[in-house]
Amino acid sequence: MINIKKILEEKGVKPSHQRITIMKFMLENKIHPTVEVIYENIIKELPTLSRTTVYNTLKLFELNGLVQPINTGDSELHYDITLDLHAHFKCIECNDIFDIDIVNNDFLDKVKDDGFNILDTQIYFRGICPKCKEKK
Amino acid sequence: MINIKKILEEKGVKPSHQRITIMKFMLENKIHPTVEVIYENIIKELPTLSRTTVYNTLKLFELNGLVQPINTGDSELHYDITLDLHAHFKCIECNDIFDIDIVNNDFLDKVKDDGFNILDTQIYFRGICPKCKEKK
DNA sequence: TATAATATTGTAATGATTACATTGTTGATA
DNA sequence: TATCAACAATGTAATCATTACAATATTATA
CATH class of the missing domain: 3.30.1490.190 (Ferric-uptake regulator, C-terminal dimerisarion domain)
Structure with missing residues (x-):
């Protein structure tokens, strides 16, 4: 099993519960999800999750080289875990x-x-x- | 001098004054402009121009293969006359x-x-x- | 000219994203 | 363990590009 905590820490991202869950989802579902898709999949597991947290976390992941945004021309931005x-x-x-x-x-x-x-x-x-x- | 009217007509676009002016701007300024840039440059010449007309016209040009949208990841969409x-x-x-x-x-x-x-x-x-x- | 079809305009709505203030959590230190 | 500071998460409100829509203007054709 992959150590997600370690992956985040190696890039200087503090491994909070939310961040770990979001990274876990990205790694296990390489479907180039949007913020909304991530949110709707994780809300079951983290009922208090805020959409803003998903936005913040992906921006943070992007800045620290953990994901890349992909712009397909439709209204929502997708995120890719493959770099x-x-x-x-x-x-x-x-x-x-x-x-x-x-x-x-x-x-x-x-x-x-x-x-x-x-x-x-x-x-x-x-x-x-x-x-x-x-x-x- | 290029016949802009003809360019539009050949693609099935009726050559209204606004459309001709926008196409002329695109052809003479190959700077991948946004709607806003086009609007601000043409408003001097067409004081009654509406931003909506620029949006409509570019969408129409795109559908008829006269321009292509380019998405640079910033908030506004750019348009390219080179196809x-x-x-x-x-x-x-x-x-x-x-x-x-x-x-x-x-x-x-x-x-x-x-x-x-x-x-x-x-x-x-x-x-x-x-x-x-x-x-x- | 009359009439229908189409184009333009301006305002209001939409919707993804961001700003921001508040609350919650964590971790170090005394 | 209690305190405190730093950081994270949350929810609401604001932003802003784009679209929807209704009203008006223009054009083409009979």
Whole structure:
């Protein structure tokens, strides 16, 4: 079993009950959840949980390199626990967000050669996933 | 001189005075403007212009393939008149948004091979641009 | 011109996020 | 163990980009 307390502490985040529960949810459900999704899943377990705490905690996790926000263009922000460079694919049929491996990132070299200092890279696709494609 | 009326008509958009003015601004200022930036620049020329008209017009342009929205993660949506596949780089110092050519898009092949039907691709970098890098 | 269709406008509503003040919890120290 | 300070969690209110909607204006066509 993973030691969530340790994960938080290593990044300088004090492991409160709420923070541990939220991190546990992120690690066990890699579904790029929104604040609302996290809140609704955890409220059963932590009945006093406030939505504000979820907002605060995710902002804190982000600042300390524990999650990354992903902006799919819809109204709510999603959060991703996977941090290494990868792309996202959002299916417009089922609305699921898929992680896509980037096997070849040579395309970044040209940008760096042109003198741009890249701190963050987001690659995002919209379309129809294999499962929904088959259904039609 | 470009015939803006024709550009709109070819995409099935009726060329009203407001629409022509907004399209003209987009074509002459490729700065990935927000609704607010467009509004503030055009209000001098069209004193009765409503912010709602700018919102409506950009949504209409988007639906008819005349502009694409770009989401930089800040609160306002930007719009881009350049439609061919390219990336964006946002400088965290000067806040400018740069267009970045994609010289090699082989990385898309793997995604397609995996059965994903890509309808839209967004590539977005955050970092420090060459000019701001030099200043420091 | 008359009339229908469409476009523009301004105000009000929406909804995600943030600000802020209050309350609760924890941990160190005497 | 009691005290106190630092920090965390909570709930409400504010913010602000965007959208909904109703009223007015404009345009196109018969």
